[in-house]
Each structure stands twice: as structure tokens, then as C-alpha cells.
Amino acid sequence: MNDLAPDTLRAIQHTERERFINSHPQSMALAHAAQQHYLFGVPLHWMRDWPSPATLFVAQAQGATLTCADGVRYADFCLGDTGAMFGHSPVPLARAISEQAARGLTCMLPATNAAAVGALLANTFGLPMWQMALSASDANRFVLRWARAITGRTQLLVFDGCYHGAVDDTLVDLDMASGNTLPRPSVLGQVHNHAAFTRVVPFNDLPALETALKHGDVACLLAEPALTNFGLVPPAPGFWEQARALCREHGTLFVCDETHTISTALGGYARAHRLEPDFMVVGKAVAGGLPCAVYGFTQTVAERMAQTKNAAPEGHSGIGTTLAGNALTLAALQASLEHLHTAANYDHMLDLAAVLEHGLRERIATAGWPWTVTRLGARMELQFMAHTPRNAQDVRDHAQGELEALTHLFMLNRGVLLTPFHSMLLVSPATTHDDVARLLAVFDELLAALRAPQHPQGSAPASRSV
Numbered sequence: 431m432n433d434l435a436p437d438t439l440r441a442i443q444h445t446e447r448e449r450f451i452n453s454h455p456q457s458m459a460l461a462h463a464a465q466q467h468y469l470f471g472v473p474l475h476w477m478r479d480w481p482s483p484a485t486l487f488v489a490q491a492q493g494a495t496l497t498c499a500d501g502v503r504y505a506d507f508c509l510g511d512t513g514a515m516f517g518h519s520p521v522p523l524a525r526a527i528s529e530q531a532a533r534g535l536t537c538m539l540p541a542t543n544a545a546a547v548g549a550l551l552a553n554t555f556g557l558p559m560w561q562m563a564l565s566a567s568d569a570n571r572f573v574l575r576w577a578r579a580i581t582g583r584t585q586l587l588v589f590d591g592c593y594h595g596a597v598d599d600t601l602v603d604l605d606m607a608s609g610n611t612l613p614r615p616s617v618l619g620q621v622h623n624h625a626a627f628t629r630v631v632p633f634n635d636l637p638a639l640e641t642a643l644k645h646g647d648v649a650c651l652l653a654e655p656a657l658t659n660f661g662l663v664p665p666a667p668g669f670w671e672q673a674r675a676l677c678r679e680h681g682t683l684f685v686c687d688e689t690h691t692i693s694t695a696l697g698g699y700a701r702a703h704r705l706e707p708d709f710m711v712v713g714k715a716v717a718g719g720l721p722c723a724v725y726g727f728t729q730t731v732a733e734r735m736a737q738t739k740n741a742a743p744e745g746h747s748g749i750g751t752t753l754a755g756n757a758l759t760l761a762a763l764q765a766s767l768e769h770l771h772t773a774a775n776y777d778h779m780l781d782l783a784a785v786l787e788h789g790l791r792e793r794i795a796t797a798g799w800p801w802t803v804t805r806l807g808a809r810m811e812l813q814f815m816a817h818t819p820r821n822a823q824d825v826r827d828h829a830q831g832e833l834e835a836l837t838h839l840f841m842l843n844r845g846v847l848l849t850p851f852h853s854m855l856l857v858s859p860a861t862t863h864d865d866v867a868r869l870l871a872v873f874d875e876l877l878a879a880l881r882a883p884q885h886p887q888g889s890a891p892a893s894r895s896v
């Protein structure tokens with residue numbers, strides 16, 4: 431464990447748990463009360479996936495600051511795991527939502543701003559045609575259906591360690607020994623054999639990608655441009671250019687899930703790096719955190735979709751939900767695209783994220799720990815391994831669960847929130863230099879608590895920005 435004695439970790443963990451309990455009496459009481467009517471005491475069981483002894487109950491979230499039931503204020507670098515990437519309740523968004531709320535919420539008909547929102551989507555993300563959903567999970571599910579329908583192919587291709595939401599087809603793992611697809615053992619209630627229709631290959635592995643594509647039966651490659659849900663794993667230089675070319679060569683559509691990677695730059699990673707996806711999906715922060723997701727596609731794909739739909743019998747397509755594209759969501763989306771997805775916001779986020787990355791790197795190097803910081807625009811990860819991970823197996827091989835959990839709780843107890851799923855940090859337009867200074871000061875405290883041994887100069891950890 432990086433020379434960290436498990437006893438040291440456990441002793442600090444114990445102290446931190448006591449500290450949380452003593453300083454959060456209201457959250458402790460609310461957690462107790464919520465046990466009576468919620469499974470695991472929370473509206474969604476993931477809300478217990480934090481390392482604190484009880485769930486933190488939120489009184490208010492504004493900008494980059496979250497205030498809990500006990501009145502403690504946190505510099506929020508989790509930002510709702512990207513849902514609030516542009517800050518909590520940005521003023522233009524809150525105003526648009528309250529104005530639309532008085533004019534109708536949902537009619538199953540397009541609101542008068544629908545055409546304008548379509549133009550804004552095209553302008554922001556660079557694809558001409560769009561459809562809407564309520565979550566990125568839904569959008570991914572619908573895109574998979576379209577991709578299979580228009581290509582007439584059954585197979586789906588994903589990368590090992592992927593997460594694209596609650597999308598059954600993608601909740602599979604790679605058996606490293608055989609290269610076969612395995613059902614993901616944690617998935618509940620699974621009865622369908624998705625392993626029969628989904629291939630999985632390691633990220634950054636072009637030969638494996640080519641082998642999976644060459645049968646000519648893969649409808650689409652569904653991928654994030656960098657893995658963000660299994661530790662942050664950036665693409666190797668040149669990987670996407672070749673992967674993209676392989677997809678074209680084998681008639682496989684490329685679906686780019688930008689739900690997290692819109693942290694990269696205005697319009698997302700694919701636009702910044704000219705990946706030219708056939709479909710793209712964006713959820714979570716696309717409408718500032720209001721439930722909304724969108725998927726875009728090329729004109730050629732749109733024509734194939736129209737032909738396929740027109741050729742199908744009347745009836746349910748299996749695509750869409752009643753509230754998708756509702757008037758409230760469209761109003762929020764319009765305000766977000768006009769006021770949040772802006773060059774000025776991204777300039778602030780990327781500049782400040784660079785300051786944070788630099789501060790973390792400096793401290794890690796000085797302390798001599800073999801740790802890494804990997805950054806993708808406004809999001810970064812503190813990784814407790816000496817090199818930038820190359821694929822999911824690399825992350826598995828270096829997992830430091832106890833140290834991660836301790837880092838989260840230690841920071842939370844000192845007014846800094848990290849994402850509970852690995853040590854992800856996100857910088858919003860509302861994040862300030864003071865917030866960054868606060869995080870770095872707490873990181874100094876953590877390093878002191880861990881009493882890092884000094885390593886000889888020259889053994890500083892590798893760090894990487896993308």
C-alpha cells in the first residue's frame with residue numbers, strides 16, 4: 431500500500447469517523463429517521479456509497495458551495511458527479527425554470543422554443559440532428575436501439591470498465607484470460623444473456639478492437655473518449671484516430687458518450703479532438719442538472735433512422751418516454767446552452783483546474799508518494815498509483831480502496847467534497863481560487879497525517895494532463 435501501514439490507515443479512519451459523528455448530529459438524526467421509509471435510508475441506494483458513517487443530508491447547494499443539515503459549508507468538487515458541473519442552481523437556469531414552471535410543464539408537444547434549442551445543440555456540439563431523453567442512461571439505450579435497427583447488426587462493442595448508465599447491454603465485464611464477455615456480477619435481477627450480444631475489449635488496445643470488429647457484425651462502438659468511470663483513463667496518443675478509422679472500415683457506427691467528458695472543452699472531447707462520431711450522447715450537466723439528456727447524429731445517420739422508422743410497422747418503437755423533451759426541460763436546456771456552455775465558463779474551469787492539478791502534483795512530488803494526477807479539462811483524478819493508467823485492468827491492479835475512502839472522509843470532515851466514486855475532482859465556473867486553496871490546504875493536512883516517507887529526488891510520480 432505505498433508503504434502505508436494498514437494500521438495507520440485504520441487508526442486515522444477511526445478518528446475521522448468519530449469526528450464526522452460528533453460534528454454532524456443533524457445528518458445522523460435524519461439518516462436515522464430516513465431508515466424507516468427508505469431502503470438503506472436514502473431515496474436512491476447509491477446515496478450510501480459515501481465513506482461517511484451516515485449520509486450527509488443537504489440543506490442547500492449554490493454555486494460551488496454545498497451546505498449540509500448541520501450548517502457546515504463544503505467546497506464542492508463532486509458537483510453531483512457532473513450533474514452540477516456548471517455550479518449548483520446557476521441564476522439564468524433557476525430563472526428559466528421558474529418562468530417556465532408558470533407556463534406549463536409537459537404537453538407531449540414541442541414548445542415554441544424547440545427549433546431554437548435544436549439550433550443551439552447543433553451549434554454547441556457540432557452535430558446537426560437531435561433527439562431528447564430524460565437521462566443519459568435512457569439516451570444510450572435509445573441510441574443502441576437505433577444503431578442496431580439501422581445497421582441490421584446485433585453486436586455491441588464496449589470497453590472494459592465502461593459505465594454508460596443503467597444500460598443492461600453494457601453492464602458486462604471482460605474475462606482477461608479468455609477475452610470473452612462476462613455478465614457483471616454486481617448487476618441485480620439479470621435474466622438476459624447480454625454477454626451474447628456485447629463484446630468487450632481493453633481500452634487503448636487497437637489489435638483487440640480490430641479483432642472484435644472484423645467479423646462485420648458490430649452495430650456500434652459505444653465509448654467514452656476517455657474512461658471516466660473506472661478511474662480516469664485517457665486515450666493513448668493516436669488511439670482515437672485509428673479506432674475511428676477501424677470503425678469506418680468495418681461499417682461500425684461510433685457512439686461517443688460525452689456525459690462526463692464534456693468537462694474537456696466547450697462542446698465536448700469529440701469536437702475538440704475532431705473524432706467525428708456518428709452519434710453523441712450528453713446527459714447530466716447538459717441542462718445544468720435538470721433531468722435531461724440529448725443525443726445527436728449526422729445527417730446520413732438521420733436519413734437511415736427515418737428510413738428504418740418509416741419501413742417499420744405502426745406501433746411502439748421501444749424508444750422514448752412520455753416526459754422526454756417536456757417544456758420545462760426545453761426551457762432549462764435553452765438557458766444552459768445560452769448561458770452555461772460558454773467559452774468564458776470553460777476558460778475559468780480549465781484555468782482553475784490547471785492550478786489545482788499543479789498544486790496537487792507539487793505536493794505529491796514533495797511528499798514523495800508514487801501517486802498520479804490525471805486531468806481531462808475541468809475534471810481530474812488523484813490516483814494512488816505511479817503511472818497514468820492505460821486501461822481498466824491497470825486500475826484494478828493498483829486499487830487502493832481504503833486509502834481512497836480515507837481521503838474522501840478526511841476531506842469531507844474539513845469542508846471539501848470529492849466524488850465518492852474514485853477520487854474525482856471537478857471545477858465549475860463558480861469554483862474560486864479560495865476553494866482550490868482550501869482543498870490544497872486539506873491535502874497538506876492529509877499528507878502530514880499519513881506521515882509520508884521522503885523518497886529520493888528523481889522518483890517523483892508521473893502526472894498527465896489531457
Ligand SMILES: Cc1ncc(COP(=O)(O)O)c(C=O)c1O
Binds near residue numbers: 593594
Ligand atoms: C459516461 C456516462 N454515461 C451515462 C451515464 C448515466 O447517466 P444517468 O445516471 O444520469 O442516466 C453516466 C453516469 O455516471 C456516465 O458516467
